[in-house]
Structure formats: structure tokens, C-alpha cells
Amino acid sequence: MSLYPVYPLRTERLTLRPFTRGDVDAVYAYRRREDVTRYLFDTALSREECALAVQQRIGQLALEAEGDKIILGVELDDNGALIGEVSLIWRSVEARQGEVGWIFDPNYHGHGYATEAANALLDLAFGPGAIHRVAARCDVRNEPSWRLMERLGMRREAHFREHALFKSQWDEEFIYAILWQEWQALRGEQTPT
Amino acid sequence: MSSLSLPIQTDRLVLRTFERSDIDGLSAYHALPSVQRYVFSRTRDASEVASALGIMRGHVSLQRPGDTLTLAMVCKGEKVLVGHVSLHWSDATAGQGEVRFCINPAYAGQGFTREALSALYDLAFDHFHIHRVFARCDGRNHHSIKLMQQMGMRLEAHYREHALFQGEWDEELHFAILDREWQRWTKVKDLPVRHRVA
Numbered sequence: 165m166s167l168y169p170v171y172p173l174r175t176e177r178l179t180l181r182p183f184t185r186g187d188v189d190a191v192y193a194y195r196r197r198e199d200v201t202r203y204l205f206d207t208a209l210s211r212e213e214c215a216l217a218v219q220q221r222i223g224q225l226a227l228e229a230e231g232d233k234i235i236l237g238v239e240l241d242d243n244g245a246l247i248g249e250v251s252l253i254w255r256s257v258e259a260r261q262g263e264v265g266w267i268f269d270p271n272y273h274g275h276g277y278a279t280e281a282a283n284a285l286l287d288l289a290f291g292p293g294a295i296h297r298v299a300a301r302c303d304v305r306n307e308p309s310w311r312l313m314e315r316l317g318m319r320r321e322a323h324f325r326e327h328a329l330f331k332s333q334w335d336e337e338f339i340y341a342i343l344w345q346e347w348q349a350l351r352g353e354q355t356p357t
Numbered sequence: 358m359s360s361l362s363l364p365i366q367t368d369r370l371v372l373r374t375f376e377r378s379d380i381d382g383l384s385a386y387h388a389l390p391s392v393q394r395y396v397f398s399r400t401r402d403a404s405e406v407a408s409a410l411g412i413m414r415g416h417v418s419l420q421r422p423g424d425t426l427t428l429a430m431v432c433k434g435e436k437v438l439v440g441h442v443s444l445h446w447s448d449a450t451a452g453q454g455e456v457r458f459c460i461n462p463a464y465a466g467q468g469f470t471r472e473a474l475s476a477l478y479d480l481a482f483d484h485f486h487i488h489r490v491f492a493r494c495d496g497r498n499h500h501s502i503k504l505m506q507q508m509g510m511r512l513e514a515h516y517r518e519h520a521l522f523q524g525e526w527d528e529e530l531h532f533a534i535l536d537r538e539w540q541r542w543t544k545v546k547d548l549p550v551r552h553r554v555a
Contacts, residue, residue: 322514
């Protein structure tokens with residue numbers, strides 16, 4: 165089933181909305197940093213590369229075919245600043261599999277914004293998206309990222325050791341996942357009817 | 358790398374590549390429902406077994422990533438085909454190899470697969486210089502799970518409902534072992550009594 169969400173998506177403190185051409189500077193402010201790109205597949209980006217990244221993201225708003233991505237800018241309602249992005253990838257149409265990811269500006273870490281935005285994305289995936297299982301992965305050393313996955317109610321399904329090379333070193337990777345019925349149980353607890 | 362020398366002799370088995378004449382031996386087990394239950398490729402009748410044999414006869418060495426080496430397990434005494442093991446070179450830069458195995462249920466439970474896999478791991482790590490060998494199996498396949506544990510492999514992943522397999526939600530386990538772990542493992546086992554300190 166294709167997914168064409170209506171934007172923006174709103175949470176308590178955040179607005180999840182499509183990227184626009186005006187976002188290049190805000191994206192460059194965090195994607196230029198080594199500490200942000202350390203566990204991403206990309207290296208630190210130049211301003212031109214950020215412009216290209218934003219250009220690509222402007223069109224990534226719907227899931228129509230396997231491999232499609234929805235990538236949304238996360239805006240803080242308090243000051244209107246772009247503080248990061250969240251993404252949802254359609255990994256398998258037949259088995260209804262999705263993958264989520266996130267990148268946040270370190271200046272805004274520690275306020276639960278990533279958790280809030282990622283939860284909204286899970287609601288999109290499991291609700292209108294009718295996805296059955298959502299996975300996320302990160303480097304084992306990226307503790308803030310896998311702690312976030314645990315806060316989202318995801319289970320650690322894999323711990324791969326030296327299964328690939330990542331930035332010229334042996335990679336060690338976690339894969340976390342949550343099933344539709346687990347998400348349903350979590351949301352049921354939070355909003356009793 | 359020296360050239361691959363086959364067949365390999367183990368205590369009770371000869372491991373060699375498949376031949377045309379293996380069709381009867383392979384048909385005896387490959388299409389059985391209990392074997393088909395957990396295998397990836399579908400071989401349910403004579404023609405599918407024949408084409409599987411055709412493919413496996415081509416699995417003679419690992420020359421480039423993506424290649425597979427499949428070895429028939431032939432029992433030394435009775436000269437009978439009891440199963441097969443394979444090593445797939447899945448990634449060259451990171452030195453990754455995947456093993457698969459299949460045994461005729463009539464010969465299961467006697468350690469033949471374990472014996473064949475030990476020889477295959479020696480080949481993978483010593484001859485092909487693979488860094489990590491992994492194996493996948495269904496979460497309900499307790500024979501394979503036990504075997505992987507006996508091989509000293511670590512459970513690295515337990516996927517739930519991540520795919521569809523034969524019309525059902527799949528539950529899949531990944532086991533793996535690194536070259537340094539396998540070499541230490543086998544060395545410890547082979548250490549003669551007189552070399553033990555305590």
C-alpha cells in the first residue's frame with residue numbers, strides 16, 4: 165500500500181515537515197561536524213554537498229515503491245529552528261518492512277526531541293503506512309542512538325561483529341526492531357480508552 | 358594461495374564436488390518434506406532436484422565474490438551420499454563467507470554434518486582466508502541451532518517477522534564465528550595432554 169502523508173506532522177513540541185531550499189544552512193550547521201558524521205555512512209559534508217542533500221530530500225515525501233524514503237526536517241516549534249531529520253525507508257513491500265533513521269543537531273540533544281520525532285514516524289509507519297515491522301540500526305559505539313531505539317520500545321535483534329568494513333575499520337552493528345503488535349500494545353498503554 | 362586440493366578426507370567422510378551420478382543419492386533426501394521445510398531453494402520433484410544438481414556441480418571453487426563451493430558428503434564405508442555442505446563467498450573486502458548444509462535424515466544424528474563443517478571451516482579460514490563465517494537458520498530448526506552451537510558459533514541475530522518464508526512470517530537466526538575464534542577453538546581441542554599447564 166502506498167503512503168502519501170499529509171504534511172506537516174505535528175507533535176507536542178515539534179513540526180515534521182518536508183525539506184525546503186532554505187534549509188541548507190541549518191543542515192550544514194550540523195552535517196559539517198565530525199561528531200555528527202562519525203557513525204553515518206557519509207563523511208562531514210561541505211555546504212555544496214548539503215545543498216545537494218537538501219535537494220534530494222525535497223522530493224522524498226511518499227512511499228510508492230520498494231526502497232522509497234520519506235525524509236522530514238524536524239523543526240522546533242519554540243524558535244522555528246531546524247534541529248535534525250528523521251527518515252522512513254520502505255525495505256520490503258511484500259513483507260511490509262520499514263526502517264527508520266535520524267540525524268540531530270548536537271546543540272539540541274538531551275531534550276527528548278529525537279524520541280518525540282521518531283515516535284511520530286513510527287505512528288506514521290504502523291498507522292497509515294500499514295508496515296508490519298520497523299527496524300533501525302546503528303554502530304555499537306553509538307550509545308545515544310541505540311538508547312533511543314530502546315526508548316522507542318524496539319528490541320535488539322542483532323549484534324553483528326566484524327561482518328563488514330565501515331570507514332576502513334571492522335564494523336560492529338546493532339539492529340533493533342519493533343513489530344506492529346508491539347507498537348499497538350505500547351500505544352494502548354499510553355492512551356487507555 | 359595454493360590451489361584447492363579435493364577431495365578432502367575426514368575421519369568418516371570424503372568431501373568432493375558433485376557429479377552427474379549423484380542424482381539418485383541426492384534425490385533420496387533433497388525433495389523430502391522434512392528437508393524442504395527449512396531450505397532456501399525449492400527442489401520438490403525429480404526435475405527440480407536435477408536442476409539443483411546441475412547448479413551444485415558448478416560450485417567447484419571460490420574464484421571471485423559471489424562464488425559457492427558445494428561439497429558432497431560421501432560416507433567412506435558404504436560409499437553413500439549422506440548430505441552436502443556449501444561455502445558461499447559473500448563479500449571479498451570484508452572476507453565474509455556463508456555456510457549452508459543439508460543431510461539425509463536417515464544419516465542424521467551421527468555427527469556427519471559437524472565433521473564436514475569442521476573441514477569446511479578449516480578450508481574457509483586457512484585456505485580461502487575468510488575472516489568471518491556465518492550461517493542462517495529458521496528459529497524453529499533446533500537441529501541446526503544445536504549444531505551451530507557445537508561449532509562454537511555465536512548467535513548474532515534473531516530476526517522476528519522480518520520477511521515471508523514459505524507463506525509464513527519468518528523467524529531467522531544468524532550465527533557467526535571469526536577466524537581467530539575458530540583457530541583458537543580448534544587449537545585448544547587439539548592440544549596434547551602433556552602441553553597442558555594445570
